[in-house]
Amino acid sequence: GAGVSQSPSNKVTEKGKDVELRCDPISGHTALYWYRQSLGQGLEFLIYFQGNSAPDKSGLPSDRFSAERTGGSVSTLTIQRTQQEDSAVYLCASSLGAGGYNEQFFGPGTRLTVL
Amino acid sequence: SQQGEEDPQALSIQEGENATMNCSYKTSINNLQWYRQNSGRGLVHLILIRSNEREKHSGRLRVTLDTSKKSSSLLITASRAADTASYFCATDRKAAGNKLTFGGGTRVLVKP
Numbered sequence: 001g002a003g004v005s006q007s008p009s010n011k012v013t014e015k016g017k018d019v020e021l022r023c024d025p026i027s028g029h030t031a032l033y034w035y036r037q038s039l040g041q042g043l044e045f046l047i048y049f050q051g052n053s054a055p056d057k058s059g060l061p062s063d064r065f066s067a068e069r070t071g072g073s074v075s076t077l078t079i080q081r082t083q084q085e086d087s088a089v090y091l092c093a094s095s096l097g098a099g100g101y102n103e104q105f106f107g108p109g110t111r112l113t114v115l
Numbered sequence: 116s117q118q119g120e121e122d123p124q125a126l127s128i129q130e131g132e133n134a135t136m137n138c139s140y141k142t143s144i145n146n147l148q149w150y151r152q153n154s155g156r157g158l159v160h161l162i163l164i165r166s167n168e169r170e171k172h173s174g175r176l177r178v179t180l181d182t183s184k185k186s187s188s189l190l191i192t193a194s195r196a197a198d199t200a201s202y203f204c205a206t207d208r209k210a211a212g213n214k215l216t217f218g219g220g221t222r223v224l225v226k227p
Contacts, residue, residue: 043203048213095213107157
């Protein structure tokens with residue numbers, strides 16, 4: 001089947017605006033992850049959803065960041081009042097289930113540029 | 116600090132040569148995974164090695180894991196120009212649920 005998809009592929013916004021990034025995981029995958037990759041910080045974990053459990057939000061850098069996962073499938077990452085340091089590639093991944101032996105499959109990412 | 120630290124940071128080799136990169140980590144893990152990334156975009160999963168495994172092969176890839184030294188290595192044999200990419204190790208730590216912690220990556224350039 002199809003892999004993880006993300007939209008938009010690129011997003012340019014002005015400082016202070018809100019943005020929404022979308023992730024469609026692989027069908028049947030119950031776990032969904034958001035990471036971001038920036039020059040200064042490398043690849044960082046942001047948030048993790050597993051089934052109906054409360055998400056692990058421990059990686060979110062500030063309260064301007066939030067994410068939802070509706071119907072156990074599509075996820076939206078929202079960044080409010082964007083700042084220039086939010087510029088990065090935001091990567092979504094999904095895996096078949098919980099547990100440490102599930103491979104995570106990544107989408108192509110959304111490149112966010114905050115002017 | 117990063118859970119995974121990789122070395123070298125960059126590697127330049129001729130096509131046909133082998134490429135070896137290493138990853139070290141700090142805390143106990145469930146598994147360690149290697150990913151490839153082209154052009155700074157999507158990550159491609161290469162191989163997963165569990166904490167109770169010592170070596171794993173997949174095509175031209177060979178991964179070793181030494182939990183006593185908290186280190187792993189990725190060997191690409193008979194490299195090709197298409198192997199040019201950045202390679203990342205990622206650990207799934209026992210104390211951190213299922214989220215992955217990535218190393219800084221090794222940039223590999225395979226010259227034709």
